[in-house]
Amino acid sequence: LILETAVRVLTPKDLQGKRVLVTAGPTWEPFDPVRFITNPSSGKMGFALAVEASRRGAHVDLVTGPTHLPDPPFLSTHRLKTAGEMDSVVRHLAADADVIVMSAAVSDYRPEEQAPQKMKKTDRDLTIRLVRTPDILAGVGAAKKPGQVVVGFAAETENLIENASEKLRKKNLDFIVANDLTQPGSGFRCDTNQVKILDSGGNVEALPCLSKEEVARRILDRIAGLVKKANHE
Amino acid sequence: LILETAVRVLTPKDLQGKRVLVTAGPTWEPFDPVRFITNPSSGKMGFALAVEASRRGAHVDLVTGPTHLPDPPFLSTHRLKTAGEMDSVVRHLAADADVIVMSAAVSDYRPEEQAPQKMKKTDRDLTIRLVRTPDILAGVGAAKKPGQVVVGFAAETENLIENASEKLRKKNLDFIVANDLTQPGSGFRCDTNQVKILDSGGNVEALPCLSKEEVARRILDRIAGLVKKANHE
Numbered sequence: 001l002i003l004e005t006a007v008r009v010l011t012p013k014d015l016q017g018k019r020v021l022v023t024a025g026p027t028w029e030p031f032d033p034v035r036f037i038t039n040p041s042s043g044k045m046g047f048a049l050a051v052e053a054s055r056r057g058a059h060v061d062l063v064t065g066p067t068h069l070p071d072p073p074f075l076s077t078h079r080l081k082t083a084g085e086m087d088s089v090v091r092h093l094a095a096d097a098d099v100i101v102m103s104a105a106v107s108d109y110r111p112e113e114q115a116p117q118k119m120k121k122t123d124r125d126l127t128i129r130l131v132r133t134p135d136i137l138a139g140v141g142a143a144k145k146p147g148q149v150v151v152g153f154a155a156e157t158e159n160l161i162e163n164a165s166e167k168l169r170k171k172n173l174d175f176i177v178a179n180d181l182t183q184p185g186s187g188f189r190c191d192t193n194q195v196k197i198l199d200s201g202g203n204v205e206a207l208p209c210l211s212k213e214e215v216a217r218r219i220l221d222r223i224a225g226l227v228k229k230a231n232h233e
Numbered sequence: 234l235i236l237e238t239a240v241r242v243l244t245p246k247d248l249q250g251k252r253v254l255v256t257a258g259p260t261w262e263p264f265d266p267v268r269f270i271t272n273p274s275s276g277k278m279g280f281a282l283a284v285e286a287s288r289r290g291a292h293v294d295l296v297t298g299p300t301h302l303p304d305p306p307f308l309s310t311h312r313l314k315t316a317g318e319m320d321s322v323v324r325h326l327a328a329d330a331d332v333i334v335m336s337a338a339v340s341d342y343r344p345e346e347q348a349p350q351k352m353k354k355t356d357r358d359l360t361i362r363l364v365r366t367p368d369i370l371a372g373v374g375a376a377k378k379p380g381q382v383v384v385g386f387a388a389e390t391e392n393l394i395e396n397a398s399e400k401l402r403k404k405n406l407d408f409i410v411a412n413d414l415t416q417p418g419s420g421f422r423c424d425t426n427q428v429k430i431l432d433s434g435g436n437v438e439a440l441p442c443l444s445k446e447e448v449a450r451r452i453l454d455r456i457a458g459l460v461k462k463a464n465h466e
Contacts, residue, residue: 033390033414034272034338034388034390034414034421035271035342036270036271036273037264037268037269037270038269038271040261040267040269040299066273068301105267107268108354109359112358117390118388118389118390118391121342125345125362125363125364125365126363127361127362127363128360128361128363130358130359130360130361131358132358155267155351156351157266157267157350157351163353181266181267188267
């Protein structure tokens with residue numbers, strides 16, 4: 001905490017007084033009280049983004065699915081489990097946010113039905129219906145206010161640039177951070193990340209393999225630039 | 234490590250030279266490279282059991298699904314993801330084990346098919362077929378050798394004693410540790426545990442709410458007793 005306080009004093013306050021909403025981690029979509037669908041997200045990238053935004057003077061709300069990471073100091077951490085819960089909390093907080101960074105790995109599908117007790121296993125196979133979860137990022141993009149900065153993430157195993165640029169356009173984002181999950185030292189459960197940043201002007205910046213903290217600084221540098229530009233318009 | 238060395242010196246060596254196999258953690262059953270079915274197991278109970286067995290002088294193999302816990306010192310940690318992988322490793326190690334403690338929360342079902350690339354979401358719902366994973370504990374129980382001690386775990390949300398005693402009998406276990414997941418301070422993602430121990434003689438011991446380390450000591454006391462008895466027969 002002493003070290004964190006020293007780092008904060010030394011960080012330029014280019015987001016002073018701004019409200020920043022960051023989503024992080026996976027979601028858990030349950031079949032029953034003890035079984036669920038999820039993904040390998042550790043929450044590290046989102047937590048690093050929230051900490052860096054806070055160091056720059058922002059009031060930060062970190063909305064996170066289940067992770068082993070402790071609550072960071074100097075910001076508000078909201079913990080939840082499902083995509084549906086994340087959708088409600090994000091809708092509530094997004095209206096007042098100057099910046100929204102959606103780095104959570106939200107489950108696209110959830111089991112249609114949820115058993116109230118642990119299902120007993122049988123010798124037979126099971127068929128389960130999966131239904132779509134709310135598209136939280138599309139909701140945020142559609143409700144985007146003038147001057148509000150909205151950033152998304154895309155994690156792909158193929159056609160990275162095509163998929164990410166389509167998401168950027170469809171979801172009305174300022175920029176998107178694209179992550180090739182097939183690259184070593186990139187993506188889930190990893191302390192480093194190698195990403196490409198695509199902006200709404202059609203530019204692509206390929207960053208080298210960096211620590212997630214350094215990736216967070218690069219992303220916040222861009223965000224601070226967009227916020228400054230929005231304030232001058 | 235210095236503290237651990239001191240604790241080891243002070244622990245009675247009632248499993249000296251014995252081979253103990255412990256399973257821990259959840260398993261991940263993938264749909265595609267980034268989505269899977271799992272459960273909330275943290276691995277803490279299994280890791281505590283492995284550490285305690287090692288302190289008592291046993292040669293310990295810890296076979297664990299994905300967890301955030303680091304490899305404990307002085308024992309062999311085998312990391313894997315799926316129930317199928319755990320089945321292979323356990324079969325290989327079980328033949329030479331004097332004691333087998335199956336505390337992993339193995340997924341009962343896995344998706345029948347696994348997509349090689351991240352599935353693109355569509356607007357339509359999905360139907361997936363789930364098939365049974367190998368019953369690792371039943372395999373170990375069926376192959377049980379004279380004098381080998383086999384211990385299982387049962388985590389339930391209802392009918393705890395009935396379900397646990399059926400499992401004890403069907404899987405040919407020496408005793409089973411039964412965990413009521415609806416109790417506060419018990420079960421998954423928790424540092425404490427309140428369990429009942431059912432043995433093959435029909436006895437039930439209800440332990441109070443204890444740290445997972447203390448639960449591990451109680452379980453290893455029972456195991457050491459059974460090993461001693463087996464050696465004298």
